[in-house]
Amino acid sequence: xxxxxxxxxxxxxxxxxxxxxxxxxxxxxxxxxxxxxxxxxxxxxxxxxxxxxxxxxxxxxxxxxxxxxxxxxxxxxxxxxxxxxxxxxxxxxxxxxxxxxxxxxxxxxxxxxxxxxxxxxxxxxxxxxxxxxxxxxxxxxxxxxxxxxxxxxxxxxxxxxxxxxxxxxxxxxxxxxxxxxxxxxxxxxxxxxxxxxxxxxxxxxxxxxxxxxxxxxxxxxxxxxxxxxxxxxxxxxxxxxxxxxxxxxxxxxxxxxxxxxxxxxxxxxxxxxxxxxxxxxxxxxxxxxxxxxxxxxxxxxxxxxxxxxxxxxxxxxxxxxxxxxxxxxxxxxxxxxxxxxxxxxxxxxxxxxxxxxxxxxxxxxxxxxxxxxxxxxxxxxxxxxxxxxxxxxxxxxxxxxxxxxxxxxxxxxxxxxxxxxxxxxxxxxxxxxxxxxxx
Amino acid sequence: xxxxxxxxxxxxxxxxxxxxxxxxxxxxxxxxxxxxxxxxxxxxxxxxxxxxxxxxxxxxxxxxxxxxxxxxxxxxxxxxxxxxxxxxxxxxxxxxxxxxxxxxxxxxxxxxxxxxxxxxxxxxxxxxxxxxxxxxxxxxxxxxxxxxxxxxxxxxxxxxxxxxxxxxxxxxxxxxxxxxxxxxxxxxxxxxxxxxxxxxxxxxxxxxxxxxxxxxxxxxxxxxxxxxxxxxxxxxxxxxxxxxxxxxxxxxxxxxxxxxxxxxxxxxxxxxxxxxxxxxxxxxxxxxxxxxxxxxxxxxxxxxxxxxxxxxxxxxxxxxxxxxxxxxxxxxxxxxxxxxxxxxxxxxxxxxxxxxxxxxxxxxxxxx
Numbered sequence: 001x002x003x004x005x006x007x008x009x010x011x012x013x014x015x016x017x018x019x020x021x022x023x024x025x026x027x028x029x030x031x032x033x034x035x036x037x038x039x040x041x042x043x044x045x046x047x048x049x050x051x052x053x054x055x056x057x058x059x060x061x062x063x064x065x066x067x068x069x070x071x072x073x074x075x076x077x078x079x080x081x082x083x084x085x086x087x088x089x090x091x092x093x094x095x096x097x098x099x100x101x102x103x104x105x106x107x108x109x110x111x112x113x114x115x116x117x118x119x120x121x122x123x124x125x126x127x128x129x130x131x132x133x134x135x136x137x138x139x140x141x142x143x144x145x146x147x148x149x150x151x152x153x154x155x156x157x158x159x160x161x162x163x164x165x166x167x168x169x170x171x172x173x174x175x176x177x178x179x180x181x182x183x184x185x186x187x188x189x190x191x192x193x194x195x196x197x198x199x200x201x202x203x204x205x206x207x208x209x210x211x212x213x214x215x216x217x218x219x220x221x222x223x224x225x226x227x228x229x230x231x232x233x234x235x236x237x238x239x240x241x242x243x244x245x246x247x248x249x250x251x252x253x254x255x256x257x258x259x260x261x262x263x264x265x266x267x268x269x270x271x272x273x274x275x276x277x278x279x280x281x282x283x284x285x286x287x288x289x290x291x292x293x294x295x296x297x298x299x300x301x302x303x304x305x306x307x308x309x310x311x312x313x314x315x316x317x318x319x320x321x322x323x324x325x326x327x328x329x330x331x332x333x334x335x336x337x338x339x340x341x342x343x344x345x346x347x348x349x350x351x352x353x354x355x356x357x358x359x360x361x362x363x364x365x366x367x368x369x370x371x372x373x374x375x376x377x378x379x380x381x382x383x384x385x386x387x388x389x390x391x392x393x394x395x396x397x398x399x400x401x402x403x404x405x406x407x408x409x410x411x412x413x414x415x416x417x418x419x420x421x422x423x424x425x426x427x428x429x430x431x432x433x434x435x436x437x438x439x
Numbered sequence: 440x441x442x443x444x445x446x447x448x449x450x451x452x453x454x455x456x457x458x459x460x461x462x463x464x465x466x467x468x469x470x471x472x473x474x475x476x477x478x479x480x481x482x483x484x485x486x487x488x489x490x491x492x493x494x495x496x497x498x499x500x501x502x503x504x505x506x507x508x509x510x511x512x513x514x515x516x517x518x519x520x521x522x523x524x525x526x527x528x529x530x531x532x533x534x535x536x537x538x539x540x541x542x543x544x545x546x547x548x549x550x551x552x553x554x555x556x557x558x559x560x561x562x563x564x565x566x567x568x569x570x571x572x573x574x575x576x577x578x579x580x581x582x583x584x585x586x587x588x589x590x591x592x593x594x595x596x597x598x599x600x601x602x603x604x605x606x607x608x609x610x611x612x613x614x615x616x617x618x619x620x621x622x623x624x625x626x627x628x629x630x631x632x633x634x635x636x637x638x639x640x641x642x643x644x645x646x647x648x649x650x651x652x653x654x655x656x657x658x659x660x661x662x663x664x665x666x667x668x669x670x671x672x673x674x675x676x677x678x679x680x681x682x683x684x685x686x687x688x689x690x691x692x693x694x695x696x697x698x699x700x701x702x703x704x705x706x707x708x709x710x711x712x713x714x715x716x717x718x719x720x721x722x723x724x725x726x727x728x729x730x731x732x733x734x735x736x737x738x739x740x741x742x743x744x745x746x747x748x749x750x751x752x753x754x755x756x757x758x759x760x761x762x763x764x765x766x767x768x769x770x771x772x773x774x775x776x777x778x779x780x781x782x783x784x785x786x787x788x789x790x791x792x793x794x795x796x797x798x799x800x801x802x803x804x805x806x807x
Contacts (some may be wrong), residue, residue: 129442254780258563260457276756276783302760305775307463308471329764331471 008201009036013069017057017084025054029071029080036073039141043078045119046138050080052116053134057082076197077121079137085130096352097378114382117354125351127366139357142191152178152238155217158209161251164219166196169206172219176236184268184286184296186233187358195221207251209237209244218272220248222264228422230256231265237272245272256303262422266299277301279328282418284432287359287389293434298418306330309426311397312337314406317416321397321429324419332427337403345369348405350379360390368401372408380412380433391433398426452551456571462772474770478794481774482674483609483639483750486790487721489672490714493707500703509702512695513680516705519712520680524652530688533708535699537638537666537679541568544662544681546694548600548632549574556594557603558586560611560780562636565603584744585613588623601632606649607639610779610786612746617649629660632687637663638679639748641670641718642725648747652682659684662691667704669749670721671711676704725749728789735799739806749789752776755805759785762805769801 011032015021029050033043050069057067068083096113117123122137152175164172173192176185188195198204199221208219218237224230232252235245256264266278278299285293311332313321318336325332348369353362361383369375376393383391393414395402414431421427446454462468465477488494510516513533521528534540541564549555551573557565559578569576577599579590586604595602604623607614615623620635627633635651651663666679678700681691711717729745736743736753745751755762759775762785766773776784787798 250782253777253782254559257778257780258457258566277758279758279761301758302764303777304460305462305760305763307460308468329761329768331473331764331767333471 009073011035011071011073015067015069017054017062017065017067019055019058022051022054022058025069026051028069032071032073032080033078033138036071036078037075037140038078038138042138042141046078046080046136049116049119049123049136049138050082052119053082053113053136056113056116057084074197074203075140075201076142076194077137077139079135082134082136083131085132095349095375095379097375097382113352114386117352117356118386120354121356123352123354125353125366127351139194140197142193144190153215154239155215156211156213157241158211158217158244158247160210160212161207161247162210164206164208166200168208168216169196169199169219171216172206172208172236175216175238179236179238183270186268187355189233198223205252205255207248207255209240209248218244218248220252222252224261225265226423227260228262229265229420230261230263231267233266233268234270235272235274236270242272242274246274246277249274249277253303262302262304263420264301264303265420267296269297269299273299281328281420282324284392284417284430285390285434289389298420300421302421306421308332309398309422310335311427312400312403313397314403316406316410317403317429320416321419328419328421330419330421330427335400337400346371348372348375348408350375352379352383354388356388358390359388360392361388363391363393365393365395365402365405368404372405373411376405376408376412376414393431393433394424395429395431396424396426397429398424450573452573453571456567459567468767468772469770472767472770474768476770477772478770478790478797479772480788480790480794480798481772481786483669483748483788484674484790485670485672485721485749486794487672487717487724489707490711490717492710492714493671493673496706496710497703500706504702507702508698509700509705511697513700513705513708516678516680516709516712519709520682523712524682526652526655526682527685530655530685531680531682532688532691532695533678533680533700533705534695535679536668536677537636537664537681538564539677539696539699540664540679540681541565543691543695544601544632544634545569545572545574547691553598553600554596555601555603556591556599558591558605558608561586561603561605562609562638563779565634565636581608581611581613583613584608584611584746586615588615588619588626592623592626595627595631599631601634602627603634603636605636605638606651607643607747609639609748610750610752610774610776610781611744612639612748612751613744614643614645614648614747616645616647618647620649620651620654624654624658624661627660629658632660632662633658634662634664634681638666638669640665642722642749643747644722644726645747655682655684659687662687667708667711670718671708671714673704673707673711676701676707678704678708721749724791725789728792728795731792731795732787732789732799735795735802739803741802741806750786751789752781752784752786753802754784757783757805759783765805766798766801769804771798771801773798 013028026047030047033046065084070081072079120136121139124135126133170192204223206221209217211217217240220234222232235248278301281298281300283295283297286296308331311334314337349367351364409431414433417432418430419427469477517528517531520531545568554575554577555569556577560581566576577594579587655661662683664681668674742754763775774786
């Protein structure tokens, strides 16, 4: 069985969006953050971000609306979630780059969302069932991993594959640093205590390979990205034969069998990844701090017999998408988007997901409009200025209207890189922004 | 309109259960994958179809009879089964495929908190029905591709109600010989229900294969499952049955849905049940196809497990789900085994020789 996600303790506040309630909002967030165990500095950061968001809402798009604020206390993180109905909202204001029109005597309150994002680790928008949700998350402070290779005791070939206890998981994560230096690891792994806490909360799964004497020979971690998609990390081996890597993957696939997961992703392939288990969907570039742009192969495995799907495409990308589907042997009904002079909204809306520790931003469309190209260019400009190196755009090929963004994306410097089967409502086409003024 | 509060209405064990999505109809799959023909090698159907007498029944079925309810408890078929196996007709319960009788048994004996014991790599429906009924399914790893009797016995506790043994096992084709099954039943000592699923028993030619029907009198806790879907070629009509000691069957009858088996299925099964010549013809076909495919696989250097039953398993040096897609594009539908917890294995039904030849040719394109 997969790990069960633990129930998350929460506090809630329901208020109207009005400046007079600002102290109530900030007091609630700060007290909740402390109660959930954030340290002074982190609790203050989250409170400042909440203040920025509340001011932004009160000054503009949602003034007078009802607002629900919830604080969720994971063991490793506190999240503050602002939820408000969308029926009277101008969603355009939730573009990250939105600047309200100001009178000359007003102070510029623009880019409030961006300012808020600077003080938290993750910021995410989503739109579901008529509700707009903005989530700010601040991770607890964990000591960084010491960059001293840990000498793992030499293990005999592993005979047991099982879930680790917290100490064993910590040992595995520490042991990863002793593997070949420079190996690309998920940024979270630099804080093993956080990963252990996340595993305790059911957000990471892990398996270890153990020899007859109980010595650790290797391991594998995984994390659910959505109901349908799981990402795995590893397998990592400490002097083990290749069969150990295969056994670790076989065990993971056994865990995932008969679950809702239809795809297994591996974006951090290791030299120990056995052949024949994954397909290479393609590659994307990772803008490294030294200025290089190494290509990162994206490994994927379908967990089920593929039953086909509809994929929408703009004419400009039809050839690319058709070729990719043929190369990957995915049967799809490819439908080319057509325009018949219908009325188009003047504004587009994008949501932005920040992963600051990883330097990654993912843009997702929630509304198509005529200003798509300008909007995208402005997002790129601001995000590059913010020092964010890897910019992605997710286009859901199962949602026809999202293909309208294609010409704007291409013009704004995005390139289609990888099709991720069943990554969204349908398949996801991942665009990456290349070039521009990199930080 | 307010959304239905499914999170509140659904029991947790149902909410967490992933529904099984069957494959699309042939015409849709052929259009999708762009293939002119499609050979289904994924469901272990009988390429010869139903026995001739059953085919006559199907051809001659009078349409007005479709307006009438069937026999609610398959009265006629139970008479035939009783005569064939030397039992009382009430020792049989007929269901809409053997899948339905799995539900009958689990519903009759288990309540939330109870558990069943079976293998991790076997016919999945025992585990599914238990799981979405709130019953713990204890899945014991196979040993040498076969059910591990000792580990199954060790997994029994106070809340264990049923042990499911698939004999021969789908998908590995391994089986417990008579002595091993008897030892197992002796150890259970009548304290739990032991279900032996013999869906593929008619394909087995080994001398030491146990006939569960003959053991019911000695072991009243033994329940046997059989089906008309495989050897008798009636998969499309959905009919299977269970047999057991009268007291046990009467207990299961409480959770049995009557009228669930249609008239045509009952009549066709009645016509099929005594056709031993059909069994012999089918065995001959399977024997021939198995020999051919074994030779081809050895030539390709692919490991395989070819036990009893009209199927075999092949290990690939690639993802089985990728192989599925690539074979589909060539008009051949196999079973990808990741969902059976056999990653990188496929299961192939043994069918007509010309289809096996087409399959071998397509497989060669994947392994070269």
